[in-house]
Amino acid sequence: MSILLADREIERLMTLHPKGFDLSLDRVSRLLGRLGNPQDRLPPVIHIAGTNGKGSAAAFSRALLEAAGYRVHVHTSPHLVHWHERYRLAADGGGKFVSDDVLADTITRVAEANRGETITVFEILTAVTFLLFAEHPADAAIIEVGLGGRFDATNVIRKPAVSLIMPVSLDHEAYLGDRVELIAAEKAGIIKPGCPVVVGAQENGTAQDVIVETADRLGSPVQVYGQEFLAAEEHGRLIYQDQTGLMDLSPPRLPGRHQYANAAAAIAAVKTAGFEISEAAANKAMTTVSWPGRMQRLTQGALVDLAPPGADIWLDGGHNPGAGVVIAEALAEQEEKLARPLFLICGMINTKDQTGYFRAFHGIARHVYTVPVSLSEAGVPNGELAARANEAGLSAEPVSSVANALMLLRDTWGEKEAPPRILIGGSLYLAGAVLAENGTPPV
Known part of the structure; x- marks a missing residue:
């Protein structure tokens, strides 16, 4: 597949705008306003933050929804080989990476709407996400945070169907702080007043406390791994349990014991977002999930x-x-x-x-x-x-x-x-x- 058009447009933007991150919502909000605020026209959003496990949670969430017959958009970053990996558009039989011509056209329109004003390339590409996802029909959108949460460009979503916060640990200290409670506070910035929150398995109790306290302060119902839901390995199976009962599932296709907890967080998030997931669909998702470049x-x-x-x-x-x-x-x-x-x-x-x-x-x-x-x-x-x-x-x-x-x-x-x-x-x-x-x- 040729990706030369999109690559060429992104390389041009790289020469015009600063590289890296400048955490703020002002510039991307201004740009999205000129585009008609596409972030307000999305299907139900599963918004995912965390230090580790974000990508796995996105992959599990996509697998669960598609196994249940839903059409799903997925935004992840960074890409591994091609820029279009960041944008998977809903399609019958499973989502597909955006085509080069559609991506290039969308980037061009977003760049024109920016009118040459100061902005980072990541902010332009995030606006591209919202415009693509608003212009193509889907039942759900899975959107992974790029960096942090509170001031990440994706955090203009006003009412996510669920905010999912995966394990928090030290990373990106130059941007987010050098203590885990500071980083947890940044990740918890994706929590919106009254919108439900799912907290994945946290290795650090302080991080979990910060996230739960933020949810409580904002009146957001919260479910915590190990309390309202959990996963266990029994006889080579994944046993998922929440307040509605048990699911006896095949082990996750993604290797590593930590993927049991990641799968559980995704199941809890998808259900909390209001989607019906049968045991048969969840079982299929465990056997089909894929996440390149991670184990x-x-x-x-x-x-x-x-x-x-x-x-x-x-x-x-x-x-x-x-x-x-x-x-x-x-x-x-x-x-x-x-x-x-x-x-x-x-x-x-x-x-x-x-x-x-x-x-x-x-x-x-x-x-x-x-x-x-x-x-x-x-x-x-x-x-x-x-x-x-x-x-x-x-x-x-x-x-x-x-x-x-x-x-x-x-x-x-x-x-x-x-x-x-x-x-x-x-x-x-x-x-x-x-x-x-x-x-x-x-x-």
């Missing part, structure tokens, strides 16, 4: 062919200590079953806690290959990143690319050893580059 198993492609034969290769764009913990736990669970040594191929950007991320793999990973992140100007030099891994107690060395790391591993692998497990991760930029180079972009 995604790579089984074929140009990069896979460079690895040791039989290697078990995983790709995950998680990039902060909280993500490191859940990824490491998921891989440790497999270690019990597979008895294969784990190797990491990691690239990270300089706004992340690199040592904190690596610390989660202490005692699990045999060795780390650090690589540059070519798609970001903020990429940490691979030599410096190896030093951060060393600080976390890991054996590490810098190499020039993911391809070279895989070939180095292949060329030094003993024939009598069990094939390795390989995790490629540390950055969504790296995950996107890997999917592109491997020839397996999201669909």
Whole structure:
């Protein structure tokens, strides 16, 4: 699929407007007003914030709604390979990424409405989301926050069907604060007076308290994981329970024990938003859900062919200590079953806690290959990143690319050893580059 028109238009905007984030609602509100306030003409909105698990919650919510026969728009960010991944439009048989011509036309119209005034590209692209979703019919819209919540450009939605807040931990400290309660307060900024709230499994009690107190203050009914709803693994099944009863479901297709809680949060959110989800539909959703670049198993492609034969290769764009913990736990669970040594191929950007991320793999990973992140100007030099891994107690060395790391591993692998497990991760930029180079972009 050609995406040259949309890419060209976005690249043009990048040269005209500041990069990065400037958290405010004034500029996007002004622009949306000129477009006729499309954010007020959306189908029921599931608005999702959080540090980790937002994307999984969006994927589960989409799978649940589509399995139940609803037509669903989905906005997520960032994209991995192509810009159009941010906009999935409702369609019979399941949503599809927006076509290049429709995306390019919508971007052009939004940019013209801005009249050259100061704005960030993310704000323009958020306005594109609302215009696309208002102009194409759907039963529901799932909208993921870009950064924070309170001043994120998506937070112009006045009456969401439900606000879903996933696990909160330290990330983006330069924008959101360096204490978890400050970050939780920013995430809780998506809560609207009187509109229902679902709180996913929080690792930090302080974060949960801040979110619940915000909901109470605004008169917003709140459901909390572990109180009004929960999920448990029993005999290899996912048992979901809320105040209306139990669902006995297949285990989530997305690997990792944390996905049970993510699935439960999505089920609670979709039901709270007013959608009927049968046990059969929920079961189908657990078996069909897909979320590229997050604990995604790579089984074929140009990069896979460079690895040791039989290697078990995983790709995950998680990039902060909280993500490191859940990824490491998921891989440790497999270690019990597979008895294969784990190797990491990691690239990270300089706004992340690199040592904190690596610390989660202490005692699990045999060795780390650090690589540059070519798609970001903020990429940490691979030599410096190896030093951060060393600080976390890991054996590490810098190499020039993911391809070279895989070939180095292949060329030094003993024939009598069990094939390795390989995790490629540390950055969504790296995950996107890997999917592109491997020839397996999201669909």
